[in-house]
Amino acid sequence: MRGMADDFDLNALLRTHGHRATGPRRAVWDALASSDSHLTAEEVTSRVHNLDAGADRASVYRSLVLFADLGIARETSLGADAHATRWEVAHPDDHFHLICRKCGAVEHHAGDLVDQVRVHLAGDEHGFTAETIDLSVTGTCRRCAAAS
Amino acid sequence: MRGMADDFDLNALLRTHGHRATGPRRAVWDALASSDSHLTAEEVTSRVHNLDAGADRASVYRSLVLFADLGIARETSLGADAHATRWEVAHPDDHFHLICRKCGAVEHHAGDLVDQVRVHLAGDEHGFTAETIDLSVTGTCRRCAAAS
DNA sequence: CTCCTTGCAAACCGTTTGCAATCGA
DNA sequence: TCGATTGCAAACGGTTTGCAAGGAG
Numbered sequence: 012m013r014g015m016a017d018d019f020d021l022n023a024l025l026r027t028h029g030h031r032a033t034g035p036r037r038a039v040w041d042a043l044a045s046s047d048s049h050l051t052a053e054e055v056t057s058r059v060h061n062l063d064a065g066a067d068r069a070s071v072y073r074s075l076v077l078f079a080d081l082g083i084a085r086e087t088s089l090g091a092d093a094h095a096t097r098w099e100v101a102h103p104d105d106h107f108h109l110i111c112r113k114c115g116a117v118e119h120h121a122g123d124l125v126d127q128v129r130v131h132l133a134g135d136e137h138g139f140t141a142e143t144i145d146l147s148v149t150g151t152c153r154r155c156a157a158a159s
Numbered sequence: 160m161r162g163m164a165d166d167f168d169l170n171a172l173l174r175t176h177g178h179r180a181t182g183p184r185r186a187v188w189d190a191l192a193s194s195d196s197h198l199t200a201e202e203v204t205s206r207v208h209n210l211d212a213g214a215d216r217a218s219v220y221r222s223l224v225l226f227a228d229l230g231i232a233r234e235t236s237l238g239a240d241a242h243a244t245r246w247e248v249a250h251p252d253d254h255f256h257l258i259c260r261k262c263g264a265v266e267h268h269a270g271d272l273v274d275q276v277r278v279h280l281a282g283d284e285h286g287f288t289a290e291t292i293d294l295s296v297t298g299t300c301r302r303c304a305a306a307s
Numbered sequence: 308c309t310c311c312t313t314g315c316a317a318a319c320c321g322t323t324t325g326c327a328a329t330c331g332a
Numbered sequence: 333t334c335g336a337t338t339g340c341a342a343a344c345g346g347t348t349t350g351c352a353a354g355g356a357g
Contacts, residue, residue, distance in 0.1 A: 178337090179336060181337065182338095183337085183339095184337090213338095214339085215338070217340080217341095218337080218338060218339075221337080
């Protein structure tokens with residue numbers, strides 16, 4: 012899942028855009044990029060604290076928003092359950108989420124499904140140029156279906 | 160968009176499930192069912208106040224949750240923008256949302272797209288039994304694309 | 308040396324909850 | 333009557349903000 016965006020030069024990106032490369036920002040990025048799951052701001056903060064115990068919630072929030080502006084992170088809407096926003100590294104390739112109602116697991120899937128949706132929307136029927144496609148599905152995963 | 164679920168017998172449904180038919184609940188349902196868009200709880204409340212000025216926020220929230228339990232309403236996750244939960248009448252047929260970044264319009268679309276997704280997920284590749292499919296797409300609608 | 312960033316703490320705001328009064332069945 | 337439901341008001345919890353001290357360039 013990870014393995015492409017986690018080792019690029021964050022410092023350079025920040026400076027290119029007129030921002031400063033700071034400890035808290037690096038720590039927030041590490042937290043996000045080293046996780047395979049979608050983290051709440053609180054989870055990011057607790058991971059950040061492993062590197063920098065003094066880092067503040069506020070800086071975490073500010074960093075997350077900054078990263079979103081830079082296009083390297085994004086908020087995800089994982090169904091309606093989550094009452095705290097979750098964040099993930101913005102992968103260049105689209106993917107979607109399968110959320111199992113039984114075991115709570117969240118699977119990420121890349122694949123052409125999202126691309127098919129994009130093509131479908133671009134057709135005559137809709138004429139809609141899709142930018143962000145957010146496909147969250149809740150249901151029962153194979154394993155839980157087999158178990159019941 | 161509406162025109163099928165807004166004139167059913169809410170009172171009967173409530174009583175069938177052991178709940179009481181009350182003014183606030185009818186007002187909340189009217190507010191939801193008479194709107195073509197997705198409303199925040201606050202928007203529902205203000206609409207409710209047209210019928211019953213004394214109705215309280217708390218009752219609106221409680222009614223919305225109740226309706227969701229009964230399967231006649233549901234929370235929608237409209238992209239990541241919305242920082243207040245939005246509600247809509249739960250249509251029996253799946254549909255998806257196209258949110259235009261330029262003009263802000265939210266189009267609802269029923270159609271087989273969502274069904275295609277469901278079938279795809281049920282296949283061998285995923286083995287996932289989809290319950291709720293939440294497909295929100297942000298981008299540029301036909302009209303705005305033509306205008307630019 | 309500048310002024311962007313941070314940590315701190317307080318404010319915000321959507322949502323939830325405890326409780327006594329009220330109302331539907 | 334009796335308990336579900338309501339309005340009220342206070343609590344909650346995630347997120348945002350003002351501000352002075354600190355740190356990157």
